[in-house]
Amino acid sequence: MRTLLKSALIIGCSLSVIAMTGCQTMTQKPVAPSNTVEKANQFNLQGKIGVKTPAQSGSAFFTWQQNQEQFDIELSGILGIGKTQISGQPGQVTLNSSKTGLIRAATPEELLQRATGWQAPITHIVSWVQARPATLNAQLQKDDQNRINQIKEDGWTVNLSYNDTANLPNKLILQQQLETGKENRITMVLQNR
Template sequence: MRLSKSIFALTATLSLAFTGCQQVVKPAATTPTLSETPSDQNQAGTATAPSNQFNLQGKIGVKTPKQSGSAFFTWQQDHEDFDIQLSGILGIGKTIIEGKSGEVTLNSSKTGLIQAESPEELLERATGWVAPITDIVSWVQARPATTDAKIAKDDADRISKIEEDGWTVDLSYNDKETLPNKLILKQALESGAENRVTMVIQNR
């Protein structure tokens, strides 16, 4: 089930920074190697249907035609409440993004406390980054965020690729694990360039 927009847009670590004067190329209507997501099928392949409740630690990197950067993260998700902490972002210091009871806030030593309607907007204001965190909540659990997604699976029947909301996501797994340890998110731009987010999950 898709999470509330006001809370999980949060993933976008970079919001509208990518779209300022760049046009996003919409994916083709059909992709032979991908299939439509069945509404009555377990979307996580062979994994047990996941819930929106997890703890993650790892590193995230963002690269755009104009800038690049990386940060270490811890992410605690409890249904529609979340707490994301980023450290190591150049020029901004430790950043805390929280969503509780419909309120999304960002706090860092450089920006102070910021409130907005979505996490994407918060992070875009603070760092200039953009990433589809609303959808990432589902993607890190090896499932698409909506029934409009197109997916591909590997030989172990795990989701290995998702095309959704203008992004292509490649998922990698360790051995026989059913949840991904690495995600590469790519958003094609009209100029032929792309926005890329690389997320490495070190601990769950």
């Protein structure tokens, strides 16, 4: 049960890292008009997330509401562990479930470390779910419709899949290669936007 709980926490904390990246201060950002960035960081998503590390794996259904720097994520069906609520705003992130109780942290990275011990935070997913790089250093590949279908950035490779002529991806596979030759992998299937 302890391994199942740890897997659930990794999933939950991964999503909190995902949501809070929209309000993290970055030294390099793509140039875009401020009103475009603000609108881009306001969305509602529903789907399924799976996390696989060399030590464990798990999956959950999620609903994610992002409103600029504030977010609410609800996870359900995490390996039978029940509902988990993750909320955040600048300077405060919380994770609450019946199994863990309330965990608080100042940043999503700190929450992830406290809850799981996992030190591989995903820092750019707010941009990635919107089919854009998070920094100027990203390496991009595009499909024949000129949509970004792969982003290599800060040690992660992100493969984006699209439905037909959609402009936003319906699936993301994030991979981080480890020194051991193994990998951390996160799969996000976006069912509703």
